[in-house]
Amino acid sequence: MSLDTAATKPHERLAEALSSEMDQVNALIRTRMASEHAPRIPEVTAHLVEAGGKRLRPMLTLATAKMCGYEGPYHVHLAATVEFIHTATLLHDDVVDESSQRRGRPTANLLWDNQSSVLVGDYLFARSFQLMVEAGSLRVLDILSNAAATIAEGEVLQLTAARNLATDEDVYLRVILGKTAALFSAATEVGGVIAGQPEAVSDALFQYGEALGVAFQIVDDYLDYAGTDATGKNVGDDFRERKLTLPVIKAVAVADAEERAFWVRTIEKGNQEEGDLDHALALIGRHGTLAATKAEAVAWADRAKAALDALPEHEIRTMLVDLADYVVLRIR
């Protein structure tokens, strides 16, 4: 790290500090997404893996392993594992949400079909476990299989909570602890575990990853209503899909009778008309729930930073602290 890069974004600084390891991760991903007999598999996977995501999750594993002084080869396997699990869940999510766009490109379920997305997701999930087994740590396998179960549980909960105005902030938090934070926390924790760190350290890394993941998802849900062009997201996707996220949950909680009738019609009954998104945005504005949502994201980012307080000074630690700030900076 030279001083003249100090102004770049923290995930870019992490990518720079970990560039040789990330190259190994990318090479391993390319090798392991192959299939001798079923060329459809690498086609579908490449579409997603090479779409130019930030690789935030595998980078977190590399970062925590490096910060903990790990010198073996298996953080690369675990980082690839984390990215495969993430990719598998994206493939399945797009089927579940019937999405047609991700990261500004058509989704795999649109380019191929739902069948391919389901089965290639299953393949990547199995491949992720093969990679973990190679790393040879039962504790890591335990952490990541628990995370995989928690992710799926959060997704199912989201499915049953959607379109249901009874979904409150507790349910919302449980959903995002599962669908988003579980993989962040597993990614950061296994970096410490593979480096043989004591439980106090791996726990702190878990706490950091979990809080970062929650902040990240709250910001995502915030941007879905407040979005800017820079995010590449369409404002109102969650509204149209009748998902209950924090800005709406908070608005429903203080709705008067007329407002409640609006949410019942648009979210519960799905009877949406032109102008409804604008009215939803007006209600959200009236009750200041975007500001309140932002405050929660900031609080979780602060929790993420606090979890790192117990750990010794390290240039990577500084980047992880900055990353927590940056995640919520996106919305300022």
Next chain:
Amino acid sequence: MSLDTAATKPHERLAEALSSEMDQVNALIRTRMASEHAPRIPEVTAHLVEAGGKRLRPMLTLATAKMCGYEGPYHVHLAATVEFIHTATLLHDDVVDESSQRRGRPTANLLWDNQSSVLVGDYLFARSFQLMVEAGSLRVLDILSNAAATIAEGEVLQLTAARNLATDEDVYLRVILGKTAALFSAATEVGGVIAGQPEAVSDALFQYGEALGVAFQIVDDYLDYAGTDATGKNVGDDFRERKLTLPVIKAVAVADAEERAFWVRTIEKGNQEEGDLDHALALIGRHGTLAATKAEAVAWADRAKAALDALPEHEIRTMLVDLADYVVLRIR
């Protein structure tokens, strides 16, 4: 085992010999399919798990572990693992095939929705890995994660091979080695591995499971054209879904120009009319491909039995030999 049960079917004799272990497996399955936060998960799982399947795959794990003298508790975990992987693949298969019936009952994707089937399948898959991790054997984890990847690979290959008249017997075999035989062979192999058997034994158990699985699937595909009421299958499902299975692959291979045009229209183009299934059955009859398919199933069952030759005499071994015979006896 008393003599007066000698006339019962081999899987029933296995179920009797392993009844206390199967009770433990069923109890473990019920415990682990629970979810504190997402009640949809046990609802969907129970629909499938309690539909009264024969539990053939977990029974194979219990059988081989017992035959190998295993006295620990973890064969129960591995048997439940195998059933969870099987259940997860059934949930995803029914989404992929757009099926509405399984084992004579409506499928989960029909009763709930595709979303639930995809996500609950993911949950069970993750749960299966948690169970394996508890068993604490990296070699078992290796075997079962390889099997999971091979299953998904076989399913993707089936997807791309469907509707394609170029699909030959080699491709067909590769598909069923993946989608069916991989879980059978993993189920039998891990029973020997958990019992600490030498590789010669676990290899023989793998060979048995693989050949049994191939025989089982060929018989399934045979019955789809030859079916009787006893099987609960509808004749012609594979034809309507334009899947290329052995009876048709063999008929296509010897088709004259007119017959080939028929297969192109019905399977490749999917332009099916009333009477087409009857015509397909007539072509299959004309070329004797059902008999040839049956002969292949018998040959694979013989291979399964031969794999057990190297193993010492045991009452369970006798039942496994009989099971291989019984699998193809279904079609006589």
